[in-house]
Amino acid sequence: MEKSLMKGNEAIAEAAILAGCRHFFGYPITPQNELAAYMSRRMPQVEGTFLQAESEIAAINMVIGAAAAGKRAMTSSSSPGVALKSEGLSYLAGCDLPAVIVNVQRGGPGLGTIQPSQADYFMAVKGGGHGDFYKVVLAPSNIQEMVDCTYTAFDIADRYRVTVMILADGILGQMMEPVSLTKPEQKPLPAKDWAVTGKAGRNRNIVNSLYLSPEILEQQNIIRFKKYDEIKKNETRAELYKTDDAEICVVAYGAAARISKNAVDAAREKGIRAGLIRPITLWPFPNKEIFDLADKVKAFTVVEMSMGQMIQDVELAVKFKKPVNLCSRTGGMVPAPEQILESIERSI
Amino acid sequence: MNRSILLAGFGGQGVLFAGKFIAYIGMLSGNEVSWLPSYGPEMRGGTANCGVTISKTPIGSPIVLSPDILVAMNLPSYDKFEPAAVSGAKIFVDSSLISRSPERSDVETFCLPAARLAESSGLKGLGNIVMVGKVIAETGLCDLDAATEALKKTIPPRKTDMLEKNLKALKVGMES
Amino acid sequence: MSIVFERPKALADVVTSYCPGCTHGIIHRLVAEVLDELELTDKTIGIAPVGCSVLAYNFFDCDMVQAAHGRAPAVATGVKRANPENTVFTYQGDGDLAAIGTGETVHAAARGENITVIFVNNAIYGMTGGQMAPTTMPKQITQTTPYGRDIKTAGFPIRICEMLATLDGTAYCERVSTDSVQNIKKAKNAIKKAFQTQTERKGFSLVEVLSTCPTNWGLDPVKSLDWLRENMLPYYPLGVYKGGN
DSSP states (O other), X not given: OOOEEEEHHHHHHHHHHHTTOOEEEEOOOTTSHHHHHHHHHHGGGGTOEEEEOSSHHHHHHHHHHHHHTTOOEEEEEOHHHHHHTHHHHHHHHHTTOOEEEEEEEBOOSTTOOSSBOOTTHIIIIIOSSSSSOOOEEEOOOSXXXXXXXHHXXXXXXXXXXXXXXXXXXXXXXXXXXXXXXXXXXXXXXXXXXXXXXXXTTSOOOEEOOOOSSHHHHHXXXXXXXXXXXXXXXXXXXXXXXXXXXXXXXXXXXXXXXXXXXXXXXXXXXXXXXXXXXXXXXXXXXXXXXXXXXXXXXXXXXXXXXXXXXXXXXXXXXXTTSSOEEEEEOOTTOOOOHXXXXXXXXXXX | OOEEXXXXXXXXXXXXXXXXXXXXXXXXXXXXXXXXXXXXXXGTTSEEEEEEEEESSOOSOOOOSSOSEEEEOSHHHHHHHGGXXXXXXXXXXXXXXXXXXXXXXXXXXXXEXXXXXXXXXXXXXXXXXXXXXXXXXXHTOOOHHHHHHXXXXXXXXXXXXXXXXXXXXXXXXXXX | OOOOOOOOTTBOSSXXXXXXXXXXXXHHHHHHHHHHHTTOGGGEEEEEOSSGGGGHHHHBSSEEEEOOTTOHHHHHHHHHHHOTTSEEEEEEEHHIIIIITHHHHHHHHHTXXXXXXXXXXXXXXTTTTSBOOTTOOTTOOBTTBTTOOOHHHHOOOOOHHHHHHXXXXXXXXXXXXXXXXXXXXXXXXXXXXXXXXXXXXXOEEEXXXXXXXXXXXXXXXXXXXHHIIIIIHHHSOOEEEEOOO
């Protein structure tokens, strides 16, 4: 398959179309605009819907409508816009609807900056909506992986009836790398017999998140969390890089991980046995993989483009067996490999 | 061939396109490549720049902080990035827009009036490709055939009628 | 023996959650009768709001989606764009449609979204216990306007039909009332016209139904109807504001 250069934002958009998504609802915000612009060009060519909504909130609610109608639907935004979508994310979970949402992160809080950031980890993994629920969060670290994650996202969403978030950042959204776009493999997925399509020939379907009886809501939540257990078991993904003999293990995801790889290589050139574990799913988090490494390495260095958010999950996974250090840049700044290398050297 | 290339100029000079062209040259010669634009508010009519990395090994950071090839298409970009280039870097300056002399003596500076050369060859607006031609000639990035192939990939299908003009501009740059 | 009166098929055989004397029940029935008469029930998807009619998904016997507060027109947009052959309606109160969901309402209308909105205006937030609504009358006493709505601090009521009639995307909007048998008949005609506007693919249709809230107005059902007539009708004139020909 011939490769071509594509921006991450555009690669996700084309991958979504190849995955059968025909309904996109968005709202302009930098640095994800190329995604919506691409959809506005492509959707009419494939008889799909592109709709520029009046707000982020309207856009996610349109996704709810299209998902309730049984279609693969998607929205994308960047940090402040994703915060606005929190309401809809909670309703998607409460209604057990499959949907895909992209967050091309920028620096915050507030209006912050449009430069790349990873400061929405908490919002993506822990919060981003009220109530007892999780989203599956995929964190690609190159453009080809953004394509593959998009395919995976739609499949996971449909298989488990959950929202899947693709958590990228300004670098990944804006940069171009060679990608090959082959049509994803069709996987057998459950029929959407719950969708609202008109009740002709069957009993009515109701898509709803309201349970006035706490006994029933409790049961619903317990059932949903059993589904989450299945997801943890089947869908947890992480990449291990040079960890076999590592004495120092870097933990990083997304753009920070690809930069960390350079630092790991540089450390090895200096004779330091460094390795990297890169969570590809931030939820579910690769707890076991990190815990297993805790017996082998001397220390962990978590590299994040934030003041340190994922580090909390790493500490939980390590269970205080080994020191966990932070190498951080924030506010739209990106760590250089040299800074990460220094941090690795300090960890020894 | 590991290269860190920074191209900078005014928005509208085709700096991002030139960067994509170079990235395709790198890709078609079997390397890992990345292209990252500046995307701040300055791109709205102000300055534009992009970094291109060409590498034998997977690219970590796509951010080009210290270029070994710098293409400066206007004075603010030249002022800003000349100090950032590595020692021994090759710096390409469009002298139809930049009149000052180099401040660094530890780099190789090539001045050519790319915008003017393009215009006098009937290729107004293709100073960016003239500059890339010069870069290719002075750095041995690739030969003409490879550059032609890369250019074909870079020009979007709906603008293939632009290929001839771009090829001409490329040759103007390579031969200047 | 012939049956002269029965439950419309589009209404589920369940007890509603509305207070005695509330006109939601009438409006539900009108919508259901229209769905029956136009033979739309099997292909209709209703969007329930947040407010007193939050449980409308239990009451209409068609496919239903329950939406977040104010977002019904956006959800309806998603459903309609996904399956344009379905008939899609929202059923919303004044707080839902004209306060927290104003943006969704205005833009669904501006896009000419081919959906039908049933807007129940009773000048108060009912479910939360009787707070000021965007359509609460000047001087009207509510839980959050204990001295009466002061237009100097709480502003003016919003006339939704008049506002939406200015938008090119609105194909049909009419204000009707439930205060008399005659007006209820007119209301049904308006609801029918709204659904027909949708089946004829003409664009956005909305029927504003003036309604009562005996519980939160602190009046008995009959006096509530009088209050509606005396206070709401002068401020919210009935009639067709756009289309309907």
